[in-house]
Amino acid sequence: MSQPVRIATRQSPLALWQAEYVKAALEAAHPGLVVELVPMVTKGDKILDTPLAKVGGKGLFVKELEVAMLEGRADIAVHSMKDVPVDFPEGLGLVTICEREDPLDAFVSNHYPNLEALPAGAVVGTSSLRRQCQLRARRPDLVVKDLRGNVNTRLAKLDDGQYDAIILACAGLKRLGMGHRIKSALSAEQSLPAVGQGAVGIEARLNDQRILALLAPLGHEATRIRVAAERAMNSRLEGGCQVPIGSFALLDGDQLWLRGLVGQPDGSAIVEGEVRGPASQAEQLGQQLGQQLLDAGAKAILEAVYGRRL
Numbered sequence: 001m002s003q004p005v006r007i008a009t010r011q012s013p014l015a016l017w018q019a020e021y022v023k024a025a026l027e028a029a030h031p032g033l034v035v036e037l038v039p040m041v042t043k044g045d046k047i048l049d050t051p052l053a054k055v056g057g058k059g060l061f062v063k064e065l066e067v068a069m070l071e072g073r074a075d076i077a078v079h080s081m082k083d084v085p086v087d088f089p090e091g092l093g094l095v096t097i098c099e100r101e102d103p104l105d106a107f108v109s110n111h112y113p114n115l116e117a118l119p120a121g122a123v124v125g126t127s128s129l130r131r132q133c134q135l136r137a138r139r140p141d142l143v144v145k146d147l148r149g150n151v152n153t154r155l156a157k158l159d160d161g162q163y164d165a166i167i168l169a170c171a172g173l174k175r176l177g178m179g180h181r182i183k184s185a186l187s188a189e190q191s192l193p194a195v196g197q198g199a200v201g202i203e204a205r206l207n208d209q210r211i212l213a214l215l216a217p218l219g220h221e222a223t224r225i226r227v228a229a230e231r232a233m234n235s236r237l238e239g240g241c242q243v244p245i246g247s248f249a250l251l252d253g254d255q256l257w258l259r260g261l262v263g264q265p266d267g268s269a270i271v272e273g274e275v276r277g278p279a280s281q282a283e284q285l286g287q288q289l290g291q292q293l294l295d296a297g298a299k300a301i302l303e304a305v306y307g308r309r310l
């Protein structure tokens with residue numbers, strides 16, 4: 001009997017869905033393999049009422065999972081690629097990227113069909129600086145209000161009447177069986193998605209040959225390339241979650257089209273750019289777009305937020 005594969009996972013409905021998805025894919029690829037979930041609570045799960053940008057960012061949701069892998073209490077962790085920090089602890093890395101779900105943002109409302117239909121003064125909920133920035137820039141007449149919690153909590157706050165509409169990721173809603181709540185998808189022009197949005201990635205110990213071999217069939221090459229370009233752009237910008245950053249790659253055959261955006265949280269400035277080139281150069285294209293954005297004004301925005309020179 002081979003040893004079970006243990007998946008460290010947070011316990012939010014979305015995290016559990018993703019862990020179950022990887023469990024099912026592993027079991028389908030390797031009949032007879034036993035896969036177990038190891039549910040955990042992270043610091044990020046305990047701090048629910050403060051905007052993430054203020055409490056130290058996305059790393060709060062992964063640290064405990066990584067410690068479990070390093071200590072051998074778990075073998076892999078499954079992440080939403082948009083929540084995965086750029087750097088990994090020594091010995092761990094992102095080894096598999098699964099096929100991307102819908103990468104766009106979703107307009108969710110009980111009264112309005114789309115963003116255009118919202119009247120002046122309508123209250124829109126989102127805590128993502130990226131979504132806030134683009135909303136404020138394109139619709140300065142709207143009132144943007146913070147909205148945190150897991151997907152179900154956010155929907156409940158909308159249903160309570162606290163907001164006229166909220167913005168969520170299409171992917172999360174579809175995965176949780178709530179695709180019917182999406183009134184319309186925001187186009188990439190309206191709301192450029194976050195780096196890696198809609199993609200699930202698997203982190204593992206880099207020297208664990210057995211696990212790497214088991215994971216290999218779960219990888220999706222086109223998604224890997226797109227996310228590599230988006231993450232390279234982000235890494236050139238030293239992007240964290242205190243700055244509105246969007247990055248979205250599309251593949252047309254072997255041609256990659258990467259769009260990027262950096263803005264002021266209040267939407268008072270947005271720097272946008274794009275590059276095209278061969279998919280085999282995904283990371284160079286991402287770095288190139290990052291540099292292009294820096295030169296076009298992102299540098300000043302980022303330096304002001306980070307409080308240091310880039």
Ligand SMILES: NCc1[nH]cc(CCC(=O)O)c1CC(=O)O
Binds near residue numbers: 081082197199
């Ligand atoms: N930041 C929270 C988060 N992380 C991943 C998703 C789901 C979409 C995805 O997998 O990219 C969501 C919810 C949301 O943004 O609405």
